Amino acid sequence: MRTQVAIVGAGPAGLLLSHLLHLQGIESIVLELRSRADIEATIRAGVLEQGSMDILNESGVGERMRREGALHHGFEFAFGGERHRIDLTELTGRAITVYPQHEVIIDLVAARLAAGGDLRFEVSEVALHDIDTSTPSVTFVQGGEAQRIDADFVIGADGFHGVSRPMFPPGTREDFQRVYPFGWFGILVESAPSSDELIYAQHERGFALVSTRSPTVQRLYFQCDPHDKVEHWSDDRIWSELHARLEHNDGWKLKEGKIFQKGIIGMRSFVCAPMRHGRLFLAGDAAHIVPPTGAKGMNLAISDVRILAGALDAFYKQGTEDGLNGYSEAALKRVWRAEYFSWWMTRLLHTFADASPFERRIQRAELENVVASRAMRTALAENYVGAF
Numbered sequence: 001m002r003t004q005v006a007i008v009g010a011g012p013a014g015l016l017l018s019h020l021l022h023l024q025g026i027e028s029i030v031l032e033l034r035s036r037a038d039i040e041a042t043i044r045a046g047v048l049e050q051g052s053m054d055i056l057n058e059s060g061v062g063e064r065m066r067r068e069g070a071l072h073h074g075f076e077f078a079f080g081g082e083r084h085r086i087d088l089t090e091l092t093g094r095a096i097t098v099y100p101q102h103e104v105i106i107d108l109v110a111a112r113l114a115a116g117g118d119l120r121f122e123v124s125e126v127a128l129h130d131i132d133t134s135t136p137s138v139t140f141v142q143g144g145e146a147q148r149i150d151a152d153f154v155i156g157a158d159g160f161h162g163v164s165r166p167m168f169p170p171g172t173r174e175d176f177q178r179v180y181p182f183g184w185f186g187i188l189v190e191s192a193p194s195s196d197e198l199i200y201a202q203h204e205r206g207f208a209l210v211s212t213r214s215p216t217v218q219r220l221y222f223q224c225d226p227h228d229k230v231e232h233w234s235d236d237r238i239w240s241e242l243h244a245r246l247e248h249n250d251g252w253k254l255k256e257g258k259i260f261q262k263g264i265i266g267m268r269s270f271v272c273a274p275m276r277h278g279r280l281f282l283a284g285d286a287a288h289i290v291p292p293t294g295a296k297g298m299n300l301a302i303s304d305v306r307i308l309a310g311a312l313d314a315f316y317k318q319g320t321e322d323g324l325n326g327y328s329e330a331a332l333k334r335v336w337r338a339e340y341f342s343w344w345m346t347r348l349l350h351t352f353a354d355a356s357p358f359e360r361r362i363q364r365a366e367l368e369n370v371v372a373s374r375a376m377r378t379a380l381a382e383n384y385v386g387a388f
């Protein structure tokens with residue numbers, strides 16, 4: 001079979017690109033290893049910057065997000081026994097929306113299918129061919145049958161462990177990486193939110209984060225050993241750790257509830273440059289990873305494909321490759337700023353086991369500076385809402 005753009009991966013990057021291309025009259029086929037039910041149920045990120053919301057709204061898939069997402073105008077930093085509010089809207093005029101990634105996926109899959117889009121789930125043995133030529137192709141197996149798509153372009157939106165990035169020939173890309181010596185233990189809890197806004201807590205026992213997924217589900221995280229096992233953490237042990245890190249003397253209490261999911265995520269910063277080789281273009285986690293602090297991952301995926309959709313439109317409508325040639329540089333500019341911000345938030349808020357007493361006091365002094373200085377709060381807020 002033939003299409004214009006073959007997209008590997010039905011995450012936010014792949015699905016949104018397919019949707020944006022469709023609106024521009026460009027055909028695509030999306031391949032995904034997992035089932036539709038699986039991708040629509042896996043709970044991942046949850047925060048959308050205003051710019052991400054704008055893209056979803058402008059492209060006609062924002063209706064449920066506007067109705068069900070929770071608009072947040074600020075968040076809190078907690079440290080040293082006190083909580084400090086960062087007023088995003090007052091500082092930047094912008095806000096963020098807490099709307100889970102799998103809900104974005106549900107909305108995009110529905111939009112693609114309603115428009116007759118070609119999404120193929122549960123495919124296997126995906127392989128990319130001839131990406132150095134103007135006639136690349138993708139082979140895969142679906143329902144036991146070998147298939148092949150000939151395309152003008154292949155988009156690798158298949159995540160950090162996908163098959164696309166390794167297709168760059170040796171010496172054609174540089175990888176930048178930092179792996180952090182801790183992970184996040186994440187839980188989902190049946191209960192109303194403990195707080196109207198997110199709370200990022202720095203504590204000597206380790207970082208903790210109070211977030212939410214819906215009016216009846218809380219999302220809570222705490223810093224842990226990345227090699228720890230979920231089985232080592234009973235519900236009681238989790239609650240006592242969270243209470244210890246989050247509660248101070250101001251009477252605020254963390255709400256408990258039934259824990260219905262537990263998981264440990266590793267933390268890394270990673271960038272592959274360039275994000276393009278020949279007719280293969282990478283988007284989202286296939287090209288870059290941020291640690292979760294600051295919630296930039298899904299937003300970067302969305303901004304990559306906004307640039308890519310524009311570049312592909314210019315290619316098909318005006319016959320110019322300028323946008324495609326500039327894709328990597330344009331995307332990486334934003335990626336590196338988000339890498340910086342995610343690294344900075346991570347460093348500011350986590351407990352590093354090997355930090356000297358001096359470094360621990362410098363970390364506290366930096367936090368004090370951030371909450372005391374309007375200029376520093378503004379820089380933080382601009383990065384957080386993605387005001388660039």
Ligand code: DHB
Nearest residue numbers: 046211219292293294295
């Ligand atoms: C969430 C994750 C983050 O990394 C963050 O900074 C805020 C919220 C979340 O999953 O809810």
